[in-house]
Amino acid sequence: MTVSALSYYEPAWIHGRNRVCGPDEDLVTAAVATALPLIETAPCAVDRVIVVTRTPDITEGWASGVVARALGLGSAASVELRVGDAPAVLDVLARTPGGTVVVAVDLGTDSAAAAAALLVDGPGLDVDIVNREIDSLPMRVRHVGQPQVSVYDDSRVERDLFLTPLTARLLDGRDARVTGAAPAFLKRLGGTPEVTPTSGAAAALFALRNLAGTAEPVRLIALGEDGGVAAEVRVSGQVAVTDLTRPGQDEASQPRLRGALVEIPFSMPAYARAFPAKIGLVAAQCVCGEVSYPPREVCLKCGRVEETKPVGLPRTGVIYTVVPVHAPIPGIPGPYALAIVQLDESPVRVLAPVTDAAATAARIGDPGRLVLRRLSVREGVPDYGYAFQVDDRGITAVAEEVAL
């Protein structure tokens, strides 16, 4: 199938030479952040989102409904979670019909990144699988419910017994770009290594961006923990690339959990009542025009009762008031800031924590946008909602046309 748009997301926090997630990010928030610009600008309807990751943080109770609401997908849409890495992503790109967004997410403790591709029936970047190798050398094993990963810690074994022969079979004597393994491995496997921020699922889509400017078809080999694929990538039209990565912040200024672990009380009915409006950013508009958020049953302007229709809210706004919260609040990473944001061209204000910034960074009058985050974990249940991300002039979040 054909990729017509790509988006790339790396979290704000700098960890050595890499980026890592903030305390309010997880698979759901990274997937939504990355997929949203593709869906907002898609030339066709998107009715399917496939999230690919090697290490899902939640398997039971996974929040596909949160993803669907936050992306504004219709009720007929599907959101799927697939466990896999770079080869799985190329497989999905090659085999899935148009109207699908494929999101690849790698959330490691020392590097994190996500990327998404919009698949269409039309021109763009064509991906075809030309070779596939299934293999297994369980160098790392993680059992469900066990926090530790069992590692057979011998990189020579991994390289010589697994990656080198696997790559040789996929290369089949030709030159190719190679992705999906740690940089130290890629240098010695043959082919041309692709430099990507992570080496899991997202590496496949970062490698696609690196093919910019190649006129001839290119062979791309993706390696993974259970084998690899070789794909032929051919340019048949323009591809829009959106880079969502913002200037980095020192990880040292990231909010952290302090003090004793305290379970914050959770009410599932309260969660359920708030859910559609809270996750979808949907207000109620009365027939008189008055907009309320959270939606009200009784109109404050005309007094009508429940004569409303849902209306989406803008995601951008300006800080009306903001305070840094220095006091340690059990269960909430801090210090952090709380803001009330006046949404652009809307009567609505929202209360939101400020994210991706030090607690004292935000000021009254700062513009920015609302982004879905995991606001808290309450009795083990992730509670999603919107946080405010202050604009930075250096942000390159504008879609640019790139000829591949």
Next chain:
Amino acid sequence: MRPVAAVGAGMVPFGELFAQGMKQMLPRALAAALGSVDKGMQKSEIQAAWFGQLQTSDGHPAGVLADSCGLLDIPVTRVENQCATGNDAIRNAVFAIGSGAVDVALVIGADKTRETPVAATFWDWMGLARDRGWDYPLGLIAPANFALHVARYMYEYDVAPEHLAMVAVKNHHNAVTNPVAHLRMEVTVEQVLAAPRVVGPFGVLDCTPQSDGAAAVLLAAAEVADRYTDHPVWVRGVGLGLDRVMHAHKQDMTTFPATVRAVKAAYAMAGIGPRDISVAEVHDCFTGVELMNYEDLGFCERGEAKKIIESGQTAIGGALPVNPSGGLKAKGHPPGATGVAQCVEIFEQLRGEAVNQVDGARWGLAHNVGGPTAVSAVTIFEASHD
């Protein structure tokens, strides 16, 4: 409505009262109030009681009051209206006496904020005032609740951190001589500004302490007041005001509309205005809130509060002393007791018996604002004419 008089008032000194539960504090506050009645009052003369308490500790509030104080033969109603609880309890009792239903009523307020570890207290008390689905999980603790207002107020009116610190300096100074105050120590502007930060413009010394305590006022109908005293203090006005419960719905956060509504009703009932007030106990849970209160209560124009704190007008000896007791800031803040304890102070001020006496005080005002800054209660008293 029949005129209503306060004929007695007393309280348990505020503090970290780990040794006293509700069952100890309530009888002691009642005994202090009964003991202050000039001509004496027997407990059996009380015909109804209103009990202000936010967070139940030691169980069923009305039952604990009746049981621990030996008041089983009268009706007891628990009043809960966030930090406006105390003055709202007064308001309810005033209407009961004013209507003729009872002649003598007890208003008592008490709370224990130090019954759980500090970590648990944040969430326990936040749970009383936040929407479980929307703002509760964001950690909108009490100082943040008010700081969001004060930060905008300081921004719009160019108010400096020093102006907030002046409130702490004044109220701490007043508390030093007050034997019932929780924090009896002087502070300086420099100390307040250098204190560890809590939320936004508030450092530790801008915040009320977490206090335990209880306070009681005895109210009587005009017809029977002279049985108890020749110097009653008259309740001339009561008012209660509400506002939006979610901060995102408050259009102008440089004011507390609940206070404006409550005080408008109280002034109207008393037939006076802000210029008549000689002494006021206002809700200074955080320093900047006292400045906003000056404007909402009509003590000055909008944006002028910084001038009247700078000029010393609200210090004892100034034109309108505010919080001569030390206020919530230094006297303490057990929420259910706070408003009642303000009335204890005003009772003493208008009888010329206060430790920090305001000379010639004739009209006194007590004010609370609280919850998600969504409720306020005001009580206005007048001294007897001798």
